[in-house]
Amino acid sequence: MAENDFRLEERLTAWHIGIALGALFLGSWFGPLQVLEHIGIDLYGKLAPGIKSYYQGLSLHGVLNALVWTTFFITGFLTFCAVHSLKMKLRYPWVNILGLVLMVAGLLMAAAPLLLNAATVLYTFYPPLKANPFFYIGLTLVVVGSWLTGFGLYFTLAGWRKAHPGARTPLIAFGSVLTMVMWQIASLGIAAEMLFLLIPWSLGMVQGTDPLLARTLFWFTGHPIVYFWLLPAYVSWYGMLPKQAGGKLFSDPLARLAFWLFLVLSIPVGLHHQFTDPGISPTWKALHAILTYAVTFPSLLTAFTVIASLELGGRARGGKGLFGWIRKLPWKDPSFSAQAVAMLIFALGGVGGIINASYSVNLVVHNTLWIVGHFHLTLGTAVTLSFIGITYWLVPRLAGKELWSLRAARIQVWLWLIGMLPFSLSHHFLGLRFGVPRRTMLGASPYLSPEWNPLLILAALGGLLLWASLLLYFFVVVGTVFGSRKLAQPAEMPVAEALRDARETPAWLDSWRPWLVATIILILLSYGPPLIDLVRSADLSSPGLRVW
Amino acid sequence: MSGFRVDPYEKGWMLASAAILLLFLLAVAASAFYGFSLPGHEGRVAPGRSAVEPPFANPLVVERGPGRYEAYLRAQVWAFVPNEIRVPAGSTVTFYLTSPDVQHGFLIERTNVNVMVVPGQVSKITSRFDEPGEYRFLCQEYCGLAHHVMFGKVVVEPRS
Numbered sequence A: 001m002a003e004n005d006f007r008l009e010e011r012l013t014a015w016h017i018g019i020a021l022g023a024l025f026l027g028s029w030f031g032p033l034q035v036l037e038h039i040g041i042d043l044y045g046k047l048a049p050g051i052k053s054y055y056q057g058l059s060l061h062g063v064l065n066a067l068v069w070t071t072f073f074i075t076g077f078l079t080f081c082a083v084h085s086l087k088m089k090l091r092y093p094w095v096n097i098l099g100l101v102l103m104v105a106g107l108l109m110a111a112a113p114l115l116l117n118a119a120t121v122l123y124t125f126y127p128p129l130k131a132n133p134f135f136y137i138g139l140t141l142v143v144v145g146s147w148l149t150g151f152g153l154y155f156t157l158a159g160w161r162k163a164h165p166g167a168r169t170p171l172i173a174f175g176s177v178l179t180m181v182m183w184q185i186a187s188l189g190i191a192a193e194m195l196f197l198l199i200p201w202s203l204g205m206v207q208g209t210d211p212l213l214a215r216t217l218f219w220f221t222g223h224p225i226v227y228f229w230l231l232p233a234y235v236s237w238y239g240m241l242p243k244q245a246g247g248k249l250f251s252d253p254l255a256r257l258a259f260w261l262f263l264v265l266s267i268p269v270g271l272h273h274q275f276t277d278p279g280i281s282p283t284w285k286a287l288h289a290i291l292t293y294a295v296t297f298p299s300l301l302t303a304f305t306v307i308a309s310l311e312l313g314g315r316a317r318g319g320k321g322l323f324g325w326i327r328k329l330p331w332k333d334p335s336f337s338a339q340a341v342a343m344l345i346f347a348l349g350g351v352g353g354i355i356n357a358s359y360s361v362n363l364v365v366h367n368t369l370w371i372v373g374h375f376h377l378t379l380g381t382a383v384t385l386s387f388i389g390i391t392y393w394l395v396p397r398l399a400g401k402e403l404w405s406l407r408a409a410r411i412q413v414w415l416w417l418i419g420m421l422p423f424s425l426s427h428h429f430l431g432l433r434f435g436v437p438r439r440t441m442l443g444a445s446p447y448l449s450p451e452w453n454p455l456l457i458l459a460a461l462g463g464l465l466l467w468a469s470l471l472l473y474f475f476v477v478v479g480t481v482f483g484s485r486k487l488a489q490p491a492e493m494p495v496a497e498a499l500r501d502a503r504e505t506p507a508w509l510d511s512w513r514p515w516l517v518a519t520i521i522l523i524l525l526s527y528g529p530p531l532i533d534l535v536r537s538a539d540l541s542s543p544g545l546r547v548w
Numbered sequence B: 001m002s003g004f005r006v007d008p009y010e011k012g013w014m015l016a017s018a019a020i021l022l023l024f025l026l027a028v029a030a031s032a033f034y035g036f037s038l039p040g041h042e043g044r045v046a047p048g049r050s051a052v053e054p055p056f057a058n059p060l061v062v063e064r065g066p067g068r069y070e071a072y073l074r075a076q077v078w079a080f081v082p083n084e085i086r087v088p089a090g091s092t093v094t095f096y097l098t099s100p101d102v103q104h105g106f107l108i109e110r111t112n113v114n115v116m117v118v119p120g121q122v123s124k125i126t127s128r129f130d131e132p133g134e135y136r137f138l139c140q141e142y143c144g145l146a147h148h149v150m151f152g153k154v155v156v157e158p159r160s
């Protein structure tokens, strides 16, 4: 390819990812502030009057890291994946451009009240805490913009399928589009919460709201959103990483099966976040608990297929013996090592997740620091470190520059691991053993126990290392974009071949209708009755409060 | 399943995964049947009314039988009312909570008590206290600027 055919697409991707990285950078500054506060070093005074409280900072940390960084990265990355995997330009680029415009407009709208301390409601914005209306409208626009990105990709895939009758959709494009479909269905919960409850209420059109109904709609989206974050990493683990490891994808059909199962099973499990809520029948909670175990199945499938694919790579590179192939993997390639470490950590996070989901243990760890430990393994590492690994080839590709300091990038990955382990393990332990609550300014709390201190200190040390790793990462990114030498050859998206030709993949693994129907039926069965019950008994009697 | 050949190792792995998940399922089912109960429908109280209507207007602890207590609490910004509950060792206490303002949480240290307190809803949860001592309860959900000062305690007194 002499001329780059995907100029427009790549510029779009660059905008998405640039904004995502900006959010991660800003949001992460609050991480060290939080862990230091917990051990009695309160630096928030130094940020006044810009940042007025621990909780305003925590709202920014959650919104920027959990919502903005993820959503913008994913929409950008999947756009890149889809067009390069299909080798086809966006069919209606204006749809994707409009999507980006809406996302940016929404981001600016939501950022203003957050920065002005008018939306210190944390990233879950549970009513009747009432933020400025721009916060809700802005977040809604970000979601709608992400839908447009999805539609842009569907139109493109539809065009490809018309042009290639009978052919199997390339795996990377398939996974990318499936992720957006899952997200569109899943985000209907938050969309309904915003449009029917929060926006009219924050604008003063209705006096009160129903907090439990709002919570339930929130968690309709709030669980599958973690798969929206995770599936793009899976696209890379299945579709790219085997190639980066010098191997092949072990099984193309099983990769697709895993994606389909995620589509079908991600959504009807959200009540597992509401085990301890009043007003929802334990029967429905139990059903969601059961389905939660079902959704771990495709993750276990992924573990096997991905590890087997990496083994193919390690052996192709001369690795011998039961474990000898591991040493031969390209650990010196930071894009590989970041994603391999992310997987390793994800295994830990997965075990913790299964524990959270079990009814009885959930009562012990719900809303404690255990949860903080858990999602810094899953979202904070499995997802974030995978995305970081992806940027180690994607940013050079988009900028046309060589990666600035391979060494710094290598160190960054291991520093992350060394920081994350103590950070996360001590949080898990503090929650399980002592019931230390999360979302709490512990250093200022009258009930802080001296016996929590050693673990809080360990967590703080880990958190600072983690933060150092992120700073190093941003040095590498900025150095690459602004300082580095031009690439002689454009960096290409790594595309793993399957061990056996994808043409052998059966057609039912590449047809949408049955899976979509199954998805919708399962949602209706699992969410229909409890939601109807909540809507019927809805009581819009909680006035909004601004208690921060 | 035309053309869909599965590697034997992979098949083994899938079966093993399915078996493990089934085991977990059984464990959940067992815990659901054997006395393990999650909060459910316990009635509703309009948030504006809970501070003026019984039983939450003058929250109290009632003895319902030998060693069986019911405790009514309001969780509100930024305190539990009442913030101290005294019962003799060996008591079983059923807690009823509601909130007149924003969402809160109710977690008692060293017990399995951990529920959300949502305006408009009544949360119910039961626990037995055998060992004398102080069991602090904390608000575990962000409820505004002074969320971190919101706590109270159950004092379990030795039987005389």
Ligand code: HEM
Residues within 6 Å of the ligand: A028, A029, A030, A031, A032, A034, A035, A058, A059, A061, A062, A065, A066, A069, A122, A123, A124, A372, A375, A376, A379, A380, A384, A437, A438, A439, A440, A441, A462, A463, A464, A466, A467, A470
């Ligand atoms: C720089 C390293 C980081 C440190 C030291 C750190 C530290 C923390 C701490 C201590 C909390 C708990 C605060 C509380 O519950 O009171 C927290 C919450 C959180 N963190 Fe981080 N974090 C870091 C990076 C990240 C990253 C990379 C992500 C995700 C991409 C992330 C996502 C979150 C989320 C979603 C919350 C929950 C916010 C809430 O409860 O509303 N953090 N972080």
Ligand SMILES: [Cu+2]
Residues within 6 Å of the ligand: A222, A223, A224, A226, A270, A272, A273
């Ligand atoms: Cu979940």
Ligand SMILES: [Cu+2]
Residues within 6 Å of the ligand: B104, B105, B139, B140, B141, B142, B143, B144, B147, B148, B150
């Ligand atoms: Cu609170």
